[in-house]
Amino acid sequence: MLGNGANVQTAMVGDLVGTLGSRKIKISDVSYCPTAKFNLFSLSLMLKKGWVMKGNEKEIILIKDNNPKKNMKFDVVVKTARGVLFCTRIVPNVIEEMSAVSSDVNEGWTKIMNVGTLHEQLGHMNEQTCRKIAKQVGIQLTKGSLKPCEACAIAKSRQKNLPNKLKKVTIKDDTAKVDEINEMISIDLAKIGTPSNKNASDPEIRNPNWTMIHDRATGRKFSDFYQNKNMMIEPTCEKIQVWKDEGKPVKRIRCDNAGENKKLEERLKSVDWKLGDIKFEYTASYTPQQNSRVEKGFETIFNRGRAMLVAANIPENRRYLFAKEAFETATKLDDLTVVEFKGKEKCRIQHWGEELPSYVHSMIPWGWAGVVKTKRSMSAKLNDRGTVMMMVGYADNHTGDCYRMYNDATRRVHISRDIRWLDRMFFSKEGDVNLESTRKSTARQSKQMQ
Numbered sequence: 001m002l003g004n005g006a007n008v009q010t011a012m013v014g015d016l017v018g019t020l021g022s023r024k025i026k027i028s029d030v031s032y033c034p035t036a037k038f039n040l041f042s043l044s045l046m047l048k049k050g051w052v053m054k055g056n057e058k059e060i061i062l063i064k065d066n067n068p069k070k071n072m073k074f075d076v077v078v079k080t081a082r083g084v085l086f087c088t089r090i091v092p093n094v095i096e097e098m099s100a101v102s103s104d105v106n107e108g109w110t111k112i113m114n115v116g117t118l119h120e121q122l123g124h125m126n127e128q129t130c131r132k133i134a135k136q137v138g139i140q141l142t143k144g145s146l147k148p149c150e151a152c153a154i155a156k157s158r159q160k161n162l163p164n165k166l167k168k169v170t171i172k173d174d175t176a177k178v179d180e181i182n183e184m185i186s187i188d189l190a191k192i193g194t195p196s197n198k199n200a201s202d203p204e205i206r207n208p209n210w211t212m213i214h215d216r217a218t219g220r221k222f223s224d225f226y227q228n229k230n231m232m233i234e235p236t237c238e239k240i241q242v243w244k245d246e247g248k249p250v251k252r253i254r255c256d257n258a259g260e261n262k263k264l265e266e267r268l269k270s271v272d273w274k275l276g277d278i279k280f281e282y283t284a285s286y287t288p289q290q291n292s293r294v295e296k297g298f299e300t301i302f303n304r305g306r307a308m309l310v311a312a313n314i315p316e317n318r319r320y321l322f323a324k325e326a327f328e329t330a331t332k333l334d335d336l337t338v339v340e341f342k343g344k345e346k347c348r349i350q351h352w353g354e355e356l357p358s359y360v361h362s363m364i365p366w367g368w369a370g371v372v373k374t375k376r377s378m379s380a381k382l383n384d385r386g387t388v389m390m391m392v393g394y395a396d397n398h399t400g401d402c403y404r405m406y407n408d409a410t411r412r413v414h415i416s417r418d419i420r421w422l423d424r425m426f427f428s429k430e431g432d433v434n435l436e437s438t439r440k441s442t443a444r445q446s447k448q449m450q
């Protein structure tokens, strides 16, 4: 339907306020697609609202209240493969309005997609969790339930080449009740293992020590990666201080009795931090179920991250390299999970008093390929096509839609918002780097339009 291969899954519906000729108009239920040349709107809806349709081979005219002055002419004829489109040129009141809506949650635009697409974009959360998030953030889901996800099935069945500490734990129903955010947090550490079959030329992973902090009250999680275990101490003190300043002081910390945790307690009590009123509750390191919540947190994020790595076709001997980015993204996306706290159902991040992140309405599957335009004015012509890179996450502290893009040639991550998505994974099914910068057929898009 949209001949330029526009990806209709990102369509939104909303009101368009603009100027037609010299008249100001407002049209409801316009479908908007960021990459399409046209915005579509529903004729049947206009007819239901009392407009009358007339037309011939040159134009379609809508008239309201039998008043010839209240009309809309669609007299721009665009030929397509199967027929013609009747169009009209409406200048939006705010030029940016139609192109910038994706980052604005409150403008009344609704994103429409199927639950399978959302499942992939949210990093392979279960169907119920996806549906609750959709409702909460204003994403409209099309009919139909989630089909079995191959990546999820593989991720759950195979244990190869991924962090090695994570073992299955029985979830002990801990009745420790908390009323406030950060009243109790858990801290735990896992290590991303390097596979035995990695190529000799492949780099070592720099920060394999994964620390997860988990807030008991809302289930919000924080993932950080460090070169060695003790390096988590100062940044964790800092985090706890920031939370205190924000009025969310930590009261209890549950962790195992490993050396780095003991040192963390010492540091918090030191004159540098003066956070000695925080109570430490140590669990023996050989009984992970005592600290079940964070273990469960690890496992949840771990399974999602692993599904993301599988879905992105990352070859097994390179998964350890991308694991950090996948787990970080999975942790970030988990902030959107809708939970009940103090009698209200909201996203975890909203319970913390924070805005929904702007990427909520511009999420794309982790591992997608996109052409990143590299700005070099001196050689603009040479760089017209840009570089094909892999999406490995959403950038922190950037307004609008900034992505973390991995360049395989330089093995560096770039922060960019100027990206043309190729609607496919960066790695091919066979696990090869695919640098083809043109988009494939539109078959998939037109199917989604139905």
Ligand SMILES: [Zn+2]
Pocket: 119, 120, 124, 125, 149, 150, 151, 152, 307
């Ligand atoms: Zn999945």
